Amino acid sequence: MKEKEKVIMEAAIKLFGKKGYDATSVQEIVNEAGISKGAFYLYYKSKQALLLAIFQYYYDGFITEFEDLKGQDLPPRQLFIKQIETQYRFILGQKEFLIMQARERVFNESIGQMLNKMRNVITQSHKQSLSAVYGAQIEPYVWDLTMLVQGMMHPYLELLIFDKIEMDLFDLGKYILQQTDQLAEGFINSESSPLLTEDIVMDMELPFHKVTIDKGDLLAAIQEAKEKYSKSKDLLITIEVLEEEIKKEEPRIPVIEGMLANLKKENKLKRLQTQINDVFNLQ
Missing domain, CATH: 1.10.357 (Tetracycline Repressor; domain 2)
Known part of the structure; x- marks a missing residue:
């Protein structure tokens, strides 16, 4: 964030908290920030954009x-x-x-x-x-x-x-x-x-x-699934293939989609499927 953006934001936060959003004008914000209206609109298209x-x-x-x-x-x-x-x-x-x-x-x-x-x-x-x-x-x-x-x-x-x-x-x-x-x-x-x-x-x-998770969180969830279903051979193979692929620097999406297709009927792994879909933006 540029210094002037921060100055504008801090001025707005102060005025919004003191006067309220509706009662605060852009002119009051720029006066508080010590800048021109032109400088304000250079960083923010409107008061709502600033909010x-x-x-x-x-x-x-x-x-x-x-x-x-x-x-x-x-x-x-x-x-x-x-x-x-x-x-x-x-x-x-x-x-x-x-x-x-x-x-x-x-x-x-x-x-x-x-x-x-x-x-x-x-x-x-x-x-x-x-x-x-x-x-x-x-x-x-x-x-x-x-x-x-x-x-x-x-x-x-x-x-x-x-x-x-x-x-x-x-x-x-x-x-x-x-x-x-x-x-x-x-x-x-x-x-x-x-x-x-x-x-x-x-x-x-x-x-x-639906909260976004990163690859590290996803791999932790996969490890948990491996431990939970270690006695189910077919499930374990699919989970391990997913783990191996996801660990790669450039995971192959078709491989991941193929493994997810294998898990589609496994309701007990529905949450893991959702997490994988979210991380890789799959449907």
Whole structure:
């Protein structure tokens, strides 16, 4: 991002948070930024284009922070706490702007897609962390547990934003994990069936499974499938061929499509098929 773009963006964020989006004019933004209108339109076609750029800036920053946590090689419980802390800290850092957006319902399709992507990243990360913390026993209930954790987090966020209650965010993350321990134990010892299963999420086309993953994540999912279906010879061969091809610097799409055709009737591997399709932009 060029320096002048950043100056314009920072001026707009300040004014949008203070006055609101609708009440802020382009003239006020350029006055605050100390530039001409011509310079503004050199970088942004309109006030709405600037708003979208601000959302993109926040989205990129959030995703970078969240992804950086994965590279820290933290124990599962520590990673989950840090994810919660990071989520709260990021939102609180932009609270005036986000309150404005919620209050004025400044919204378009592009912003909606970006917010959905962020929600998907958070949901998938929570689900993966909960699986890592509680292991195979929680898998039948992991989607239900994920939804309950997010439901638990929301009221505390409202207290932090609207009631301005001060809390240590790391301690709050630890507290939420402690309560999650109780929920997980209840699920594991329960004889009831889960409400949300992987198949239900897939069949309902809920957005949570559609978050973009990279090749490293995909290979990890393939390794998990190999271990899970190690006793099924035909399935294992297909999965291993996929793994070998995907590891190549230039994977051959026809080979991948051929292996996916072999898996088409395997509903238990539907999620893996979706992930491969997403990574390689296949239909």
